[in-house]
Amino acid sequence: MSQQLQERTQQDCTNPPAKFDDLRVLFLNCTLKRTPVLSHTEGLLKIAQSIFEANGVRTNIIRPVDYVITSGLEHDLSQTPEWDRDDWPQIQKEIDACDILIIGTSVWLGEKSSVCNHVLERMYGYTHQFNEKGQYRDYGKVGATLITGNEDGVKHCAMSILFGLSHIGYTVPPQADAGWMGEAGPGPSYMDPGSGGPENDFTNRNTTFLAWNCLHMARMLKDQGGIPAHGNVSEVWDAGCKSDFDSPEHKR
Amino acid sequence: MSQQLQERTQQDCTNPPAKFDDLRVLFLNCTLKRTPVLSHTEGLLKIAQSIFEANGVRTNIIRPVDYVITSGLEHDLSQTPEWDRDDWPQIQKEIDACDILIIGTSVWLGEKSSVCNHVLERMYGYTHQFNEKGQYRDYGKVGATLITGNEDGVKHCAMSILFGLSHIGYTVPPQADAGWMGEAGPGPSYMDPGSGGPENDFTNRNTTFLAWNCLHMARMLKDQGGIPAHGNVSEVWDAGCKSDFDSPEHKR
Amino acid sequence: MSQQLQERTQQDCTNPPAKFDDLRVLFLNCTLKRTPVLSHTEGLLKIAQSIFEANGVRTNIIRPVDYVITSGLEHDLSQTPEWDRDDWPQIQKEIDACDILIIGTSVWLGEKSSVCNHVLERMYGYTHQFNEKGQYRDYGKVGATLITGNEDGVKHCAMSILFGLSHIGYTVPPQADAGWMGEAGPGPSYMDPGSGGPENDFTNRNTTFLAWNCLHMARMLKDQGGIPAHGNVSEVWDAGCKSDFDSPEHKR
């Protein structure tokens, strides 16, 4: 190891570039398994959690499958005649309070879990609301995803999850996906003895990079008061200000 | 319209929140059609281009299909015995010079164009290289996508393109996808007379938001010198600094 | 119209090529809306249903969202400590009884509904079971999908649904997807007055082709006693018969 690299390594290991203790991260663990059943995905989430906590960030892991979440796009489906109960508003409150949202999921048939699909669908139901600047309500938050499967599909699930988050207003930092899966075929799951998952250097590195990139981006956004409200406010657009938009009729 | 909204609208329409004239945006128009054949996708790209140019940003639209791009992951395939010529390094140089990369594509069978797939594949071939801070080489850049089809698939193509960019180091700002397609079934393409595409208020609004969110994010990243190089440097990780990573063996 | 075409048209309109009245088709309408709320997707399913019924096929439309379906891969989750009730076994019984399964879904964020994801997940939970020939239990059935959205994503949802069905043993006939969506942006949903959906000739033609291709394929499979049980039986594979499989060690 060169002396320069040695010094840099020591530097990086001991000196975070900023304070992060005003930030909050929410993990939505979209496992199919209710507490207290072992969730393999939670094992991976905890690696990221430990990085956040070492930097003073408040963290929370929720399993949506522990709640009664009903189907539909309304904010609170218990207010509709078809459903008696809807716990989603409690989860939405946690989402609203976080700076960084990390969605964890297992993989089935190459797809994210149905719980994960459900979570994104319910979040989508709130996207006609705006923040105090008039932007879509999730502007200013940072999103990422962590995925485990004992088989194939990490990148495919990540595509869908990160797109859903970005489309509704999240910022997606570099390398915002990480995951683990074993070789093709049946085999141990992430937390099973001998899986090799928790020791996988590639997964651990990517999970670390993901956590830090979320921190850097959330720091930057919080320090700037979020995304500037110019050129991205629906009410202002509807009022006729197109912010340098050049009507195509003039161009043809 | 309330007086408050009226004032805000006037304000937004005339006062950009920052200067952007040091930024460069590259559009890669992944149409299947060589210049000078009409590209419908280019019509949509030009709407975003006009917003960038109104703010002094230098822009460039390239059609990769105009070049001879060979298949493989090497940097310059003309150096391999299998290929005589490879224009990709010219395009990569343009990518390296930009702050914002916007990938345009048409949709076929619900998928991005093969040219678009090819472009992402070639970019992927450079991802073992690092920037001067030791991060993956595309860290600090902003990515987004604009898509047209006379049928279905905008969101699906966006998932794949934005994931590819994010995975190799791009930051994806809020609402980084926009597009246009007509009703199910055959019908006019975007630039065809009567398509309704260029006048579609939803598409125009989303394209405007996309352009501004790219500007805001690129401004923020450039002013900060990119993503801080802490917790995301491969060489440092390999040297043993895990940046608050807590080995899972200790936790179980 | 040529005389030949005229004759053929008359012929096709009046003479089905076989009897189909021993077949059963199940529609799983994966709408988010509980009965009796209007489901736009059901409007499209009914078009296919009318074709099946005109040919004497027994049909059934079920909305899984009307049931209490719990999360997990077990056959009956009410048998686990975490859940009190699980209606899935009732739906699985209907699936087991059908020859043709058609999955309907709406589109949210470019993805199939969470109910649809849930249905495929629960079906996947039964795939370690075998039919009386020792093949995966769903061999011999035919699968297809019908999709509506007031926006983009029909083909993407179809990819996922048809793959899920194929992967667990269904046969997918030609052109097994059809759907409707409007032009980019907000607008009427399929059953809304003036949507143009129910009159869309492209959608109606594709839905008709889909229904007939399901009938043809189901007829063929039923007449042949399903897929021949040779080279596709797990127990026989595990017992050492590789059915002309040539171990790659011999080849290298």
Added chain:
Amino acid sequence: MSQQLQERTQQDCTNPPAKFDDLRVLFLNCTLKRTPVLSHTEGLLKIAQSIFEANGVRTNIIRPVDYVITSGLEHDLSQTPEWDRDDWPQIQKEIDACDILIIGTSVWLGEKSSVCNHVLERMYGYTHQFNEKGQYRDYGKVGATLITGNEDGVKHCAMSILFGLSHIGYTVPPQADAGWMGEAGPGPSYMDPGSGGPENDFTNRNTTFLAWNCLHMARMLKDQGGIPAHGNVSEVWDAGCKSDFDSPEHKR
């Protein structure tokens, strides 16, 4: 092993249920590597090939990357002013001559190769043509896919490929996808010594099932003269015969 199973195993290993020597299978190996560079995917294709050949089926493996294939939807782009040469018509001729088409691909960024995307795009360019019965030209053919990557994405690539084939008229038999990938992270590719790929029992079983299901389905379709031409002929639909389609206006 029970005696019954033993007998069945012996039976299956020695007695194919039909003759298949009139069938032709085409493998399109969509590797990025030109002949004679080693293609890992080809290693997997050869396993399926040996099963077909043991049953007298004529087989052919083509690497499209060995040809000059241009971009666009026209049949022969060398006839357009923008391109000098287009080898695609040669490949299309091979496709037209086969009963079973198996598309092989490697995985990059979680996606099929750009060559694979290109192949499906060019095939799509022929879909306005009809077979002699007036059905879409690829009706009656059987499609499947085999995929290798040293990382994640087999099922995702399979979704896209099988959908593309089904949408243009192919029949997809049960379990028409198989593949191999290693554990998350860098590691040996399929044909590299010690990869474990060629010995992977799960991959070998799935590849065998895939080959046999293609054979069974192709046999069935050939013996029946393809998919019956009723309810799926565009010209007849356009002439006004809706084959039991019940106009939705009557139903509302």
